[in-house]
Amino acid sequence: MTLRIGNASGFYGDRFDAMREMLTGGGLDVLTGDYLAELTMLILGRDRLKDPAAGYARTFLRQLEECLGLAHERGVRIVANAGGLNPAGLAARVRELADRLGLPVRVAHVEGDDLTASHPGGLAAHAYLGGFGIAACLRAGADVVVTGRVTDASLVTGPAAAHFGWRPDDWDRLAGATVAGHLLECGAQVTGGNYAFFADHALDRLRHPGFPLAELHDDGSAVVTKHPGTGGVVDTGTVTAQLLYETGGARYAGPDVTTRLDTVRLRQDGPDRVRVDGVRGEAPPPTLKVGVNRLGGFRNEVTFVLTGLDIERKAELVRRQLDDTLRAARRAPAEVRWDLVRTDRPDADTEETASALLRLVVRDRDPEAVGRALSGAAVELALAGYPGFHVLAPPGKGAPYGVFEAAHVPQDSVTHTAVLHDGRRLTVPPAPRARALADVPAPDLPPPLPDGPVRRAPLGLVAGARSGDKGGSANVGVWARTDDAWRWLAHELTADRFRELIPEARTLPVTRHALPALRALNFVVEGILGEGVAAQHRFDPQAKALGEWLRARHLDIPEALL
Structure with a gap:
């Protein structure tokens, strides 16, 4: 029995029409959407500061406006982490949408990841939850499940566990689904997008890559493919590229399972089909990762254009002028960084290719230190600086910036909760066993090539x-x-x-x-x-x-x- 899971979003801002394309392009059982990243959580956190009812991916609601009826008609369940910082709020909005459209759609959500209250000074602190909260919602009959911060792969492991009836200690099966989820999570990156060897393929084939899907089996193996007739390419190269993306060593830790990436086998299984099998899994670590976003301060920047001769000396002049002014300011920036980018070339036949870029970035916790001090100092040099003085754009008031750090908490300290479509709340227990994460022994390498030219x-x-x-x-x-x-x-x-x-x-x-x-x-x-x-x-x-x-x-x- 095969479970066909597709993906329609790799980030908040991905192709809007992908949801419709996936629902109309071929058969699916579940359609997932990954809307969250470290930066996205910061963006949503700032949204929530302005409006406590916000904090979720608004584009997801707009996509459902067009596609919820289509999904219901075709019997496709939707699972997305678009809830961000407010999964309950998004679930309520989806119910309102379904009522307005006259669709008998059952909506559930997953919560418990929000640990902001226990991280003073954090704008948003969220634990990465596993897939069994999603599984509980689907087993209870949900048609749409929205979550907050779950791991990206959980969007696939949850539906797979619900469909096949996997237990929490089915490590190998869960590891196989984790690999499938990791391959799907970034959308078109596995179907030819951002691919190192893109030049091997006709550009027309890559103009509009189709989004991916995985055919999952009960043993955890899968075939990664895409709908027939869609653009892009799926081969062992595109799959390898995505498999390596944002991973580390052979042990890939998650809340449900630690996946052994050194056991993954890839095999071309026909045009635009790659079989993924052999994946082994182990008990997950005893802790959950927590992503903590906080405001780091304010930053501002200005880029000076240096044209023609004496580039290095022009850069040194403007640096000395600005450094003197900033040091003399009432409140000098705490951090000042200069970068000279030599985009110029000798005897250039256009002014742009005769020019280099000198970038100044300042940071401080005080917005005044990066605002007026820099903008005034930079503008005042207009007639008193290097020959040919101009900038790409005048500096503004400065803008807040965020910083991210990872923390870890015990698995049993987080109340992972599935809120079912009928309002019941189920607590999802942590993994039945845990295993401390450790590096695997260095693998055997093949002999080096013989010497030659x-x-x-x-x-x-x-x-x-x-x-x-x-x-x-x-x-x-x-x-x-x-x-x-x-x-x-x-x-x-x-x-x-x-x-x-x-x-x-x-x-x-x-x-x-x-x-x-x-x-x-x-x-x-x-x-x-x-x-x-x-x-x-x-x-x-x-x-x-x-x-x-x-x-x-x-x-x-x-x-x-x-």
Whole structure:
């Protein structure tokens, strides 16, 4: 018996029409939507400050306005974490919508994740719950289940547990569903979006990738695919890329199960079909992760355009001028950061390509320190600075920024609650057993390639990569497409070589995890994102392109691979 679970959202702001596309494109049993991320929780927290009745993903309601009748007609259940900080409020709004549309839709929700009251100073603090609250709602007959902060994979493990009758200690089955959920959670990223080897495919095929679905089986295995006739591509490469996204070592911890990523087997099972099986699971850790978002202060920025000759000296002049003014201000910013980006080139035939960008970012807990002080100082240089002075945009008043940190609490300290469609409240117990998380022993690697001629070339000619953020850290998953390329990659791309290729990481802890079954390496770079995405610590604050930068770096690559 197969359970077909689709995805219609990978983030708050994803393709609005995806819900309709998934409901009309082919058969489904359950349609999920992932609307939450670390940054989203901060955004919703700020919404809730303005309106206590807010705090959920408004676009989800607008999508249901168009699609709830269609889902009801086709017998598709909807499970989404769009409840954000206010799942009860969203569930009430969905009921109102169903009544207005004249649809006999049963709506349930999951709560208990909100721990803000126990984290003083936090704007939003939420535990990552598992899938058994969702399962309880579905078993009781819910047609729509909305949640707050559950793990992304729980949107799949919950429906699978309800459908197949899995027990909380069915570790291997739950681990298989966790992998399927992780593959679906980012929507079109597994169907060809953001794919390192996109150039292997016709661009028309990638213009409008279809959203993914998984055909789950009772043993936890699955086939990842998409509706017939939709754009994009599903192959072992796109699946490997998403499997490595925002993960770490071989043990992938969750509230219901710890999934052994080193046991995952991928096999092409036909056009746009990848079979995922062999996944083993273990008891989860005794604690739940808690994402804590708080306001970190205020930031402001200005980007100076430096054109033509003497770029470095122009940058030094404006730095000295601004530093003097900011130091003399009544309230100098606590943090001042300058970055010179050499986008200029010699003898350029356009002014834009003759110009470099000098970016100044200031941060402080006092909005005055990053507001008038900076905007006044920058504008006053207009006729007193370097030749050709201008900026991309004048600095404004400054804006608040958030910071993210991860905490952990005992599983049994959180009251995970399923609120059924008829109003009954069921407490969902924690996992029946727990196992402390530990690294797996280093796996055996294949022998290195024999010596031979090499050529200086980009790493991306022989390896794919995908990167992302986890709080202040980033992960970069790198994989090879052939056995010989893996033999070279496994020995060449050490943690030290990674630091050499990514200078920002040279002083940071970098941990390498090898996953031979996937011909992959996963690097975790601690602290490269500062206090998280909302703090905008670096040019690419979520490390989305860090993997592509790595692929563009040059190494001595065996000619046999090229």
